[in-house]
Amino acid sequence: GDSVTQMEGPVTLSEEAFLTINCTYTATGYPSLFWYVQYPGEGLQLLLKATKADDKGSNKGFEATYRKETTSFHLEKGSVQVSDSAVYFCALSKSSGSARQLTFGSGTQLTVLP
Amino acid sequence: KAGVTQTPRYLIKTRGQQVTLSCSPISGHRSVSWYQQTPGQGLQFLFEYFSETQRNKGNFPGRFSGRQFSNSRSEMNVSTLELGDSALYLCASTQNTDTQYFGPGTRLTVL
Numbered sequence: 471g472d473s474v475t476q477m478e479g480p481v482t483l484s485e486e487a488f489l490t491i492n493c494t495y496t497a498t499g500y501p502s503l504f505w506y507v508q509y510p511g512e513g514l515q516l517l518l519k520a521t522k523a524d525d526k527g528s529n530k531g532f533e534a535t536y537r538k539e540t541t542s543f544h545l546e547k548g549s550v551q552v553s554d555s556a557v558y559f560c561a562l563s564k565s566s567g568s569a570r571q572l573t574f575g576s577g578t579q580l581t582v583l584p
Numbered sequence: 585k586a587g588v589t590q591t592p593r594y595l596i597k598t599r600g601q602q603v604t605l606s607c608s609p610i611s612g613h614r615s616v617s618w619y620q621q622t623p624g625q626g627l628q629f630l631f632e633y634f635s636e637t638q639r640n641k642g643n644f645p646g647r648f649s650g651r652q653f654s655n656s657r658s659e660m661n662v663s664t665l666e667l668g669d670s671a672l673y674l675c676a677s678t679q680n681t682d683t684q685y686f687g688p689g690t691r692l693t694v695l
Contacts, residue, residue: 572617
């Protein structure tokens with residue numbers, strides 16, 4: 471079945487450091503790929519998405535490129551802030567007929583220190 | 585536009601009881617999905633409803649059920665609660681695309 475593998479956490483960085491969180495997926499066909507972020511005590515917020523190969527999703531300084539050849543969708547940010555501290559989830563969505571469901575990675579806890 | 589809302593936000597029940605959680609999707613969204621989040625199993629898909637019909641179901645026992653009303657609001661029900669049902673239950677809605685928008689969740693604690 472479909473699956474998403476995320477870089478093990480937790481990740482601790484200093485403010486203004488470069489961030490990479492690795493994400494690879496296994497799926498047949500052409501899934502859409504997503505990054506969601508979860509702040510303490512909250513639900514999931516959509517951070518960015520890409521729907522086809524070579525698409526780059528971007529939002530709030532975060533970027534990820536859909537690489538079909540390496541089945542990857544790594545999240546990057548050039549300069550993290552304390553407010554970026556959260557749990558980040560990589561996910562894929564593949565429609566089966568008209569039905570849809572998200573398959574998530576295990577999440578990566580990011581802590582940014584001032 | 586208002587986001588996805590879920591009620592209640594917190595719930596405490598005892599083993600053997602049943603519980604009903606409610607979700608109101610974003611206006612105009614007709615698809616509602618439910619997910620369970622636990623520290624051990626992560627985020628797992630429960631089911632999806634579209635136009636009052638369940639069109640996809642995850643690998644959960646029959647104690648977990650749901651429904652959707654004509655205004656797209658959805659409820660999920662868990663009967664005969666077990667300790668392992670303690671989790672954050674998340675609802676997501678979509679305008680029938682791949683992009684799902686999540687609510688804040690209902691935190692269920694089973695004692």
